Amino acid sequence: MRLLLAQADASFWAPFLRALVFDAPHNTQTVLCGTMMLGAACGVVGAFLLLRKRSLVADALSHAALPGVCVGFLIATALGFNGRSMVALVPGAAAFGLLGVLAVHLLTRLPRVKEDAAIGIVLSVFFALGVVLLGIIQKLPVATKAGLNHFIFGQAATMSAADATTIGVTASLAIIACALMFKELRLICFDSRFAESLGWSSFLLDGVLLAMITALTVVGLGAVGAILMVALLIIPAAAARFWSDRLTVMILLSAVMGALACHAGTAASAVMGDLPTGPAIVLACGALFIVSMLGAPRRGLVAVAWHRHRLNRTVARQHLLRALYEHAEIMDDDAAIATEVDLSHRRTWSSAQLRRLASRLVRGAEVDRVDEGYRLNDRGRASAARIVRTHRLWEHFLNTQADIAPNHVDRAADDIEHVLSDELIRELEADLRGRGTIEEGVFVPHSAHALTRSPRPASLLT
């Protein structure tokens, strides 16, 4: 690492790299630690917020906090204190933030205002008030006013070590509170009505969640900014949801991603002095989200597309094997050769589709290509027998237990046969005993409907 840094020393990236590995001035290190703790805490609390489906309330809160910062500054300055200290700004921000949430709550109770509209109204009006107040403050002859508009976009670089410590302590407390109340918060997020039926107050638990969000928002406002604070609460949690179905794992990942994003954003802003921290952090969050959305196993888009592709291939293979098997049944000849015309009568395949599919089966040594068509070989016959058997068991199941007319069964069976359970298969088999043939060691029932070589009637294709 040292070597890498030494080599990079002369380059543009050197200070950035230094900041990334904490090889930076003491103050920067403290600020980095503080914002990372903030990111981790926002990741944890944000996960609960996301699952409670109250994300946008946090947006209203952070926007509404901006005029609070200005009012706090004005009051402290008027009283002769340092208006930029957190002691002055935090109470003002918290009071206005909560006022914003209360306003949303009250507006929602009006008959014609829904929650999304209420949030939109509160968020914009409070924020506009904040910007106007900032404009007024800029006209005042007060030295400490400089940098107050960093509260819009956030600027961690100018933060003092004391501020960073405040952030770190608040964030740690929030994480500890979440750990202590994990069970309670999970219940309120999943089923608040059931929580109330136990006598647990959802008002109180929601209040705890809101208190944590308020605390994190007001201490983080200077670093991340009023506009983008909500991103730090939502994005890491939403990204983490792609990776796991377990709440503990999701929260852990959310915390790690929040911390990473804050680290990258703060480091970038420390190096490039004018770069606001908030947008840098949010861009890092966005990158993590995109990676999660695409690359997460099972839930990621790539995994989902790959799974669907595999399923389509499996289904297509089964359809062709079954068509070949049934063709042999109709011809009453195991070695019957099915031409493309024969096969296309059995299912709506385009000629190119059919050829591609067949050549895959030829490569898989299940089907032999004979001059004028295709034929199952022994291996393919064994696979086909199993597939046909499952299909017909399903047909039987749907016929006997689901009240569906026989000529509608075929299509439905196509879709469902791939998910038949072993237990059900045994049950259906017992039901059909004596009405089928033993083929390659497995029991293949007769078809429920007559098999014909002619094209399918149009009604079956619907």
Place this chain on the structure above:
Amino acid sequence: MTITATKPAPRTLGPEHSPLSPLSIDDVTVAYHRRPVLWDVDYDAPAASLVGVIGPNGAGKSTLIKAVLGLVPLASGRIEIFGHAAKQQRRRIGYVPQRESVDWDFPVSALEVVLMGRYGRIGWFKRIGRAHREAALSALAQVGLADLAGRQISQLSGGQQQRVFLARALAQEADLYLMDEPFAGVDAATERTIVDILRRLRREGKTCLVVHHDIQSVREYFDHVLLLNMRIVAAGPTDSTFTAENLKKTYGGRLTFMDQAGAALAQSVGSGAT
């Protein structure tokens, strides 16, 4: 149970109510935004019984259950459970909410949901002990889902999800169960499981109030019915109360021909058997 040791509540119920009844609803009115949804509901649930709560959409069936649980404020009236205010008797109530009331994509496993039924006993801030875990596992086994304990709830079928909710209520080890449409949209196997469990609960002396939609199975499943349409139309033993006439009063013109035919059929079968 510690709760039974608390001193009896002062008798404020009307004389027709018994303090021993699992559930006494005394002249309860509930209103949402000044529009009443339940009017003067007066009802005593008999002990060790399965009570079907029947009525059209918007009749206040779910509201009645929520009122008993204290989830909606009463405009007037009083509700007592085993002779005490419902608030003091939380541990004796088990609740199965409607399945659609939660997000089934939530990152919890079936076992974790069932464990929520133990939370009332565990209390705030405390860890979930092994005894609670075993109670939850046993509840899952009773509904036939022991093998799926660790599975995330979105990976369960609708019927299995409903059984998870039932298992959570069983884990509450209550004496009075309130179930909001447990039979809605479930498969045949789940329906059998629920019926078996309801009957077992009755044998154990418990009382279940079950909101039910399928009129045709009422006679088979419930020994008592509560016919509700904002007010109580009729209540009592199924044999004498669940009549075509009372049904017509409950549903007004909204009872479809199919339901009527089904009810009539069920009634003739029911009376033929007795």
